[in-house]
Amino acid sequence: MKNDDRHVLDELSAYIDGEALEPARIARHLQGCAECARRHLQLLKLGVHLRSMPLPDVRPEFATRVMARIAEQEGAPAPFWRRRLVDAMAVAALVALCAGLFPLWLRQNREAAPAQLVATSIELRDPAAVVGAFVELFDEGVDEKLVEAALEAPEWGHMHYSSESIWELLAEVRPEDVSLGFSDADNNLFSMIDRLGPEEHDVLRELILQRFQAVDQNETKG
Amino acid sequence: MFNDNESEASRRMQEADDWELVAQAQAGDMEAFTALVRRYQAPVMHFCRRMVGSPQDAEEVAQECFVRLHRHLRRLQPRARFSTMLFGIARNLALNAVRDAARRPAPAPAEAMDRPVADPAFSPARRAQVREIESALERGLAMLSPEHREVLLLREFQGMDYETMAKVLRCRKGTVRSRLARAREQLREYLFVLGGDLL
Numbered sequence: 001m002k003n004d005d006r007h008v009l010d011e012l013s014a015y016i017d018g019e020a021l022e023p024a025r026i027a028r029h030l031q032g033c034a035e036c037a038r039r040h041l042q043l044l045k046l047g048v049h050l051r052s053m054p055l056p057d058v059r060p061e062f063a064t065r066v067m068a069r070i071a072e073q074e075g076a077p078a079p080f081w082r083r084r085l086v087d088a089m090a091v092a093a094l095v096a097l098c099a100g101l102f103p104l105w106l107r108q109n110r111e112a113a114p115a116q117l118v119a120t121s122i123e124l125r126d127p128a129a130v131v132g133a134f135v136e137l138f139d140e141g142v143d144e145k146l147v148e149a150a151l152e153a154p155e156w157g158h159m160h161y162s163s164e165s166i167w168e169l170l171a172e173v174r175p176e177d178v179s180l181g182f183s184d185a186d187n188n189l190f191s192m193i194d195r196l197g198p199e200e201h202d203v204l205r206e207l208i209l210q211r212f213q214a215v216d217q218n219e220t221k222g
Numbered sequence: 223m224f225n226d227n228e229s230e231a232s233r234r235m236q237e238a239d240d241w242e243l244v245a246q247a248q249a250g251d252m253e254a255f256t257a258l259v260r261r262y263q264a265p266v267m268h269f270c271r272r273m274v275g276s277p278q279d280a281e282e283v284a285q286e287c288f289v290r291l292h293r294h295l296r297r298l299q300p301r302a303r304f305s306t307m308l309f310g311i312a313r314n315l316a317l318n319a320v321r322d323a324a325r326r327p328a329p330a331p332a333e334a335m336d337r338p339v340a341d342p343a344f345s346p347a348r349r350a351q352v353r354e355i356e357s358a359l360e361r362g363l364a365m366l367s368p369e370h371r372e373v374l375l376l377r378e379f380q381g382m383d384y385e386t387m388a389k390v391l392r393c394r395k396g397t398v399r400s401r402l403a404r405a406r407e408q409l410r411e412y413l414f415v416l417g418g419d420l421l
Contacts, residue, residue: 013403017377019384039410042421046410049355049421050378055264056271056280063259066288067252073289 005029008036012043240304248295255295259288262305265380266312272363272375273316274323283319287312302389309380309390313372320368355413362412370405377402 008029014020030037059065240261246254266287271280290311291298298307363371376382376390384402388395413421 010403013406014384014399017384017402019399042410042414043406045421046406046413047378049359050374052352053356053359055268056277058263058267059281062263062267062281062285063256066259066263066285067256069285069289070255070292073293 005033007033009039012036012040016040016043016047237303237305241300244295244298244300244304247292248298255292258291262308263288265305266308268379269309269312269375270316270319272379273313273368273372274319275364276323279319279323283315284312287315290315303386305380306386306389309376309382310392313390316372317368358413358416359409362409365412366405366408370401370408373398373401374405374409 006029008015008026011020011022011026015023015026020026030040240258243254243258243261247258263284267280267284270284270287271277274280274283287308291308363374366374373387373391376387382390384395384398387398391398410421
């Protein structure tokens with residue numbers, strides 16, 4: 001069988017979008033294959049019908065309602081659970097995260113890294129950046145019962161995440177936004193962290209991403 | 223939006239204009255933010271309506287999408303297309319709404335859109351056929367899984383290319399390609415079962 005003789009039914013969708021990997025071969029095949037040509041025509045018609053469907057009306061007051069909601073929310077204090085949770089979870093999560101990941105990374109990348117590191121204090125230089133990530137977490141659809149559970153036990157591993165976007169959001173927390181204190185004799189550690197270059201920051205973000213994916217997978221299995 | 227018929231230059235101009243409005247809104251100009259809402263309310267509403275089904279839920283989701291956009295206004299940076307980011311928010315909210323709706327006792331049946339569905343210049347028979355097709359498509363879209371429905375909506379109604387869709391859906395381009403092919407095939411089979419002459 002010549003290459004052009006291979007049916008292209010599975011490739012027609014991408015072909016009609018101009019995204020096929022081998023458009024010339026598909027075009028040649030369509031000229032000689034009635035079955036694929038018929039399916040091609042059906043998919044083209046399907047697209048035409050879809051794009052001809054009526055659009056929903058947008059009520060004239062739509063934008064006004066949006067702006068009213070924004071004004072209303074800007075004037076209202078944050079829900080109590082969010083305030084408490086942001087306070088508790090931001091600190092707990094970052095301590096866990098930094099204590100777990102930075103030593104690992106440093107051990108892997110710096111021969112002189114200390115053997116045991118324990119995070120003892122944490123200060124957020126830009127709390128808004130971190131808190132913003134957590135606020136977005138709860139806006140992404142975390143179940144309220146889980147939020148309540150987290151209030152009882154604000155531990156990293158007790159949270160469930162319904163959206164993968166939180167991994168990306170938290171991966172955006174920059175090391176320079178966080179100051180760490182370690183109960184280790186090596187006082188240079190703090191300055192080492194401060195000296196992390198852009199590439200090392202990227203490594204950190206990747207580690208964080210992997211960490212959250214692992215947490216999520218464990219939660220899913222559990 | 224960036225459908226196939228629009229030139230790349232035009233799309234880029236709108237994109238620059240979107241971010242200019244964002245910058246003005248970040249500086250406190252609420253009129254600029256309102257202009258963004260008005261610019262995107264129809265496509266966002268359309269996407270939400272088809273994803274969620276219920277007109278009331280769809281409007282709620284669409285409004286929340288812009289509220290959410292405003293909440294994160296300070297953090298927005300022109301690193302991606304504005305519309306990619308906006309539809310990413312809309313998609314997350316719509317999926318949450320779909321999940322919420324699934325927990326309710328009776329899912330809302332597919333409802334017809336509010337506007338006339340056929341060109342009045344058509345003959346009565348042709349209008350009836352168009353209505354039949356549109357009704358079948360409404361039911362067929364509702365039958366698709368949310369993952370297949372969203373990719374079809376972004377492609378057919380928003381005119382997004384595969385790379386943009388991959389960013390909105392946070393998946394690989396190959397996943398977009400396979401989901402879209404599957405969505406179209408399911409819809410085609412559904413229409414074919416209803417009546418071979420629909421396609």
